[in-house]
Amino acid sequence: xxxxxxxxxxxxxxxxxIAQVRAPGLLNPVLxxxxxxxxxxxxxxxxxxxxxxxxxxxxxxxxxxxLVTVPHKAAALDLADRASDRARLAGSANAxxxxxxxxxxxxxxxxxxxxxxxxxxxxxxRGRRACVVGAGGAGSAIAVALLDAGVAHLHLSDTDPxxxxxxxxxxSAAYPGRVGATARPRLADADLAVNATPLGLRPDxxxxxxxxxxxxxxVVADIIMTPAETLLLAQARARGLRAHPGEPMLAHQIDAYLxxxxx
Amino acid sequence: xxxxxxxxxxxxxxxxxIAQVRAPGLLNPVLxxxxxxxxxxxxxxxxxxxxxxxxxxxxxxxxxxxLVTVPHKAAALDLADRASDRARLAGSANAxxxxxxxxxxxxxxxxxxxxxxxxxxxxxxRGRRACVVGAGGAGSAIAVALLDAGVAHLHLSDTDPxxxxxxxxxxSAAYPGRVGATARPRLADADLAVNATPLGLRPDxxxxxxxxxxxxxxVVADIIMTPAETLLLAQARARGLRAHPGEPMLAHQIDAYLxxxxx
Numbered sequence: 241x242x243x244x245x246x247x248x249x250x251x252x253x254x255x256x257x258i259a260q261v262r263a264p265g266l267l268n269p270v271l272x273x274x275x276x277x278x279x280x281x282x283x284x285x286x287x288x289x290x291x292x293x294x295x296x297x298x299x300x301x302x303x304x305x306x307l308v309t310v311p312h313k314a315a316a317l318d319l320a321d322r323a324s325d326r327a328r329l330a331g332s333a334n335a336x337x338x339x340x341x342x343x344x345x346x347x348x349x350x351x352x353x354x355x356x357x358x359x360x361x362x363x364x365x366r367g368r369r370a371c372v373v374g375a376g377g378a379g380s381a382i383a384v385a386l387l388d389a390g391v392a393h394l395h396l397s398d399t400d401p402x403x404x405x406x407x408x409x410x411x412s413a414a415y416p417g418r419v420g421a422t423a424r425p426r427l428a429d430a431d432l433a434v435n436a437t438p439l440g441l442r443p444d445x446x447x448x449x450x451x452x453x454x455x456x457x458x459v460v461a462d463i464i465m466t467p468a469e470t471l472l473l474a475q476a477r478a479r480g481l482r483a484h485p486g487e488p489m490l491a492h493q494i495d496a497y498l499x500x501x502x503x
Numbered sequence: 504x505x506x507x508x509x510x511x512x513x514x515x516x517x518x519x520x521i522a523q524v525r526a527p528g529l530l531n532p533v534l535x536x537x538x539x540x541x542x543x544x545x546x547x548x549x550x551x552x553x554x555x556x557x558x559x560x561x562x563x564x565x566x567x568x569x570l571v572t573v574p575h576k577a578a579a580l581d582l583a584d585r586a587s588d589r590a591r592l593a594g595s596a597n598a599x600x601x602x603x604x605x606x607x608x609x610x611x612x613x614x615x616x617x618x619x620x621x622x623x624x625x626x627x628x629r630g631r632r633a634c635v636v637g638a639g640g641a642g643s644a645i646a647v648a649l650l651d652a653g654v655a656h657l658h659l660s661d662t663d664p665x666x667x668x669x670x671x672x673x674x675s676a677a678y679p680g681r682v683g684a685t686a687r688p689r690l691a692d693a694d695l696a697v698n699a700t701p702l703g704l705r706p707d708x709x710x711x712x713x714x715x716x717x718x719x720x721x722v723v724a725d726i727i728m729t730p731a732e733t734l735l736l737a738q739a740r741a742r743g744l745r746a747h748p749g750e751p752m753l754a755h756q757i758d759a760y761l762x763x764x765x766x
Binding site for chain 1: 506507508509510511513519521522523524525527528531532542543544545546547548549552555556557558559560562563564565566729
């Protein structure tokens with residue numbers, strides 16, 4: 241990868257936990273191959289310290305952007321001066337860019353990356369019924385992108401009723417008649433079920449939902465990237481369902497990040 | 504150098520300007536050779552934003568230390584919870600370390616690195632008369648180290664009378680009878696003259712002092728590392744004086760940094 245010198249431009253990837261993140265390992269070699277003197281560095285920001293960390297990084301004059309992962313995607317939106325329509329609709333951002341005037345713009349590429357990855361694996365969601373489990377930052381962005389990609393119906397679930405209702409109301413207004421929400425996932429008639437919770441990051445996590453409740457033709461998608469084979473995906477495969485891992489969502493975002501940051 | 508991943512530990516080098524810093528290019532290859540999964544990243548912190556930047560970085564859970572260069576070495580001392588004796592005496596720090604309890608310890612390696620580099624080039628300062636121009640962070644640390652190394656007399660100069668008098672008083676108390684200070688450098692009887700100002704970093708900077716006033720046997724040392732051959736050193740060589748560049752000061756600090764950070 242690129243040698244880091246004094247003139248190297250810096251990008252930060254914020255998350256908690258941080259050790260599992262894959263973006264530096266994917267993005268830095270691309271920058272090096274292009275001869276771009278820039279580096280993406282992991283930044284472990286505990287939730288209670290996120291605002292102070294971001295406000296500090298925003299004052300770093302050679303830091304041009306941030307990527308944001310679990311659990312900071314909703315909070316990141318409020319730390320920018322403006323946001324794209326899709327990020328506002330999702331209530332979530334995974335990228336912040338410094339503008340020439342020093343203000344910060346937020347956008348989210350999770351949803352677009354997820355849908356591109358899904359379509360690339362032969363599972364285009366158009367006309368399908370989708371169930372997204374987890375209405376946090378990634379889940380919200382994926383829900384928006386699935387609706388934009390033409391799902392017939394989108395069902396949301398989350399254990400936090402306030403968060404769920406806030407997102408349901410915003411999406412129902414933008415996509416009338418196509419959005420439902422309940423605390424428990426509605427799996428029985430789902431063509432596609434997506435884990436958008438952090439469950440699966442830790443070895444002792446329970447599965448985020450019961451694959452036994454899905455129809456036999458369903459696709460089960462996970463956004464967890466580390467481990468590549470989560471308990472959920474293993475259970476889906478064991479039942480004969482099609483399993484779609486987390487990696488393609490990120491891989492399909494790399495070019496979008498480079499465009500967004502002007503790299 | 505090391506591939507940066509999610510588990511990579513982060514160190515920040517703070518300065519303003521930043522493009523000229525050499526420490527990342529020296530330290531990162533050492534870390535990579537040792538197989539240490541850690542990286543030193545340049546952080547351009549304007550003086551007005553230093554406190555906010557440092558307070559933000561101190562909350563980053565995978566950031567274990569900071570190096571500090573011009574013009575932040577005095578301010579850095581106040582951003583730590585405790586400091587070494589030499590850093591307190593110099594009123595300056597160039598390294599901050601996170602302790603296991605989350606507090607921060609400051610130390611300075613500039614002076615020690617400078618004296619080791621000077622001695623390594625055959626110019627041991629013991630028994631000599633030294634003139635240090637610039638009573639900022641690096642100059643203060645170098646003054647302390649020269650006194651500890653046994654200079655017969657140390658003369659300080661600086662264009663800021665308050666800063667100069669504060670340092671003179673502190674050093675005179677610790678090393679009675681060996682310290683003098685005036686606004687203009689006292690060069691006529693100096694065996695060693697040290698530029699410890701930032702003059703020379705920018706191509707149109709004037710020389711920090713007049714080499715014509717030095718005796719013919721004097722050694723002229725510069726702490727500027729970029730460019731390697733400053734106007735001051737070129738003028739010294741043109742007069743037939745011995746010229747000592749900035750690089751050895753940093754090179755002799757690398758092992759001290761690694762020890763300090765436990766790397």
